[in-house]
Amino acid sequence: MNKVRMGIVGLGNMGKFHADYLLNHQVSRAELTAVSDAIPANLERYPSLATFARSEDMIRSGLIDAVIIATPHYLHTTIGIDALERGLHVLVEKPISVHKADCERLLAAHKDPKLVFAAMFQLRTDGKFKKLKQLVSNGELGELFRVSWIISDWYRTEAYYASGGWRATWKGEGGGVLLNQCPHNLDLMQWICGRPSKVRGFCQLGRYHAIEVEDNVTAYLEWPNGATGVFITSTGEAPGTNRFEICGDRGKLVLEQGKITFTRNEIPMREFSRTSKAGFARPEVWNVDVPYEGTSPQHHEITQNFVDAILDGKPLIAPAAEGVYSVEMANAMLYSALINDTVSLPLDGQAYEKKLNQLIAESKFQKKTVQVTAEDFTKSFVK
Ligand SMILES: NC(=O)c1ccc[n+]([C@@H]2O[C@H](COP(=O)([O-])OP(=O)(O)OC[C@H]3O[C@@H](n4cnc5c(N)ncnc54)[C@H](O)[C@@H]3O)[C@@H](O)[C@H]2O)c1
Numbered sequence: 134m135n136k137v138r139m140g141i142v143g144l145g146n147m148g149k150f151h152a153d154y155l156l157n158h159q160v161s162r163a164e165l166t167a168v169s170d171a172i173p174a175n176l177e178r179y180p181s182l183a184t185f186a187r188s189e190d191m192i193r194s195g196l197i198d199a200v201i202i203a204t205p206h207y208l209h210t211t212i213g214i215d216a217l218e219r220g221l222h223v224l225v226e227k228p229i230s231v232h233k234a235d236c237e238r239l240l241a242a243h244k245d246p247k248l249v250f251a252a253m254f255q256l257r258t259d260g261k262f263k264k265l266k267q268l269v270s271n272g273e274l275g276e277l278f279r280v281s282w283i284i285s286d287w288y289r290t291e292a293y294y295a296s297g298g299w300r301a302t303w304k305g306e307g308g309g310v311l312l313n314q315c316p317h318n319l320d321l322m323q324w325i326c327g328r329p330s331k332v333r334g335f336c337q338l339g340r341y342h343a344i345e346v347e348d349n350v351t352a353y354l355e356w357p358n359g360a361t362g363v364f365i366t367s368t369g370e371a372p373g374t375n376r377f378e379i380c381g382d383r384g385k386l387v388l389e390q391g392k393i394t395f396t397r398n399e400i401p402m403r404e405f406s407r408t409s410k411a412g413f414a415r416p417e418v419w420n421v422d423v424p425y426e427g428t429s430p431q432h433h434e435i436t437q438n439f440v441d442a443i444l445d446g447k448p449l450i451a452p453a454a455e456g457v458y459s460v461e462m463a464n465a466m467l468y469s470a471l472i473n474d475t476v477s478l479p480l481d482g483q484a485y486e487k488k489l490n491q492l493i494a495e496s497k498f499q500k501k502t503v504q505v506t507a508e509d510f511t512k513s514f515v516k
Pocket residue numbers: 142143144145146147148169170171172175186187188203204205206208226227228253255297312313514
């Protein structure tokens with residue numbers, strides 16, 4: 134095989150975007166041959182491609198080697214399992230599933246090691262996050278002690294929530310800001326800083342919008358070495374903040390307004406504390422502006438990497454197997470808030486699924502949808 138024949142399931146905001154860059158040949162050695170969507174009008178936009186109302190038929194058509202899944206999240210699991218069992222390579226949108234138990238079902242279907250299974254965590258290709266990961270992994274910060282990410286600039290209007298019947302409902306989406314906007318941030322946080330072992334979440338449901346799920350979250354986190362952190366997010370706050378701060382023995386990294394600053398301790402803080410004879414002294418610091426290369430758009434880079442993995446065995450930037458970690462953290466924040474207690478990780482996926490099913494069963498929420506004005510969807514991507 135010297136070319137990958139691609140299909141896309143789901144031609145809403147995201148699926149359309151994937152189709153556009155594939156049709157514009159921004160991914161080499163990939164050819165978009167088929168698309169599938171439940172809404173016929175979405176298929177009519179692609180008269181030159183094979184079109185399918187049912188993903189099952191596209192998956193069995195023999196016309197594609199690989200599929201991008203860009204449907205509402207719950208379907209990632211069922212369509213992903215179907216595609217993997219039928220021998221297709223799969224690139225699934227974030228979150229890979231709505232909850233941990235579904236992630237495990239989906240990942241269990243990836244039995245054939247020859248099949249490439251990747252997730253769309255495009256921010257892993259963004260220069261600033263690659264640089265943060267490199268600095269932390271290289272030990273520039275020494276041992277990590279505190280992580281804080283205030284990402285409260287995911288502002289969304291009521292019209293956004295009303296734009297799709299599935300959005301912001303327990304049954305259709307399985308959560309709010311943590312499941313839709315934050316999978317990227319949660320993935321990056323664990324990718325750069327490692328996985329926390331304890332979570333205490335405080336989630337306000339429908340704080341700013343007429344929705345039944347969380348749109349305002351503050352979570353306290355603890356890592357196995359005792360490092361602590363906070364993760365604060367909202368879709369209702371304007372102007373919001375996006376500040377990611379990582380503190381370690383050797384100093385502090387801050388990413389804000391697209392700029393990375395590294396305030397580096399000349400002497401590591403614990404050593405200084407042990408050895409200084411003065412009570413109010415503090416380590417001398419160097420202030421470093423850290424350069425990095427490359428920002429958005431990044432989706433096609435993940436797709437290119439997916440194609441290169443299929444054709445050349447190139448390592449994946451974002452293997453789907455790592456997608457469970459961001460889902461688990463989102464679930465843990467919600468679960469902790471719902472049971473009003475601290476949650477240890479690994480999360481009990483069955484217990485969370487039961488809680489979510491209870492929320493679905495008890496929901497009295499009437500979702501209203503409206504036709505929204507067409508606008509540039511790429512404005513929604515994180516900066
Ligand atoms: N990586 C990113 O930056 C990014 C950005 C936005 C959305 N997403 C993800 O993409 C996914 C879709 O989000 P969206 O904003 O495009 O939603 P959307 O509502 O705009 O689009 C979903 C599409 O799926 C179609 N669909 C629903 N059920 C289907 C089925 N059974 N078979 C085929 N098609 C079906 C719908 O008709 C619709 O066209 C979500 O999981 C979301 O988290 C990722």
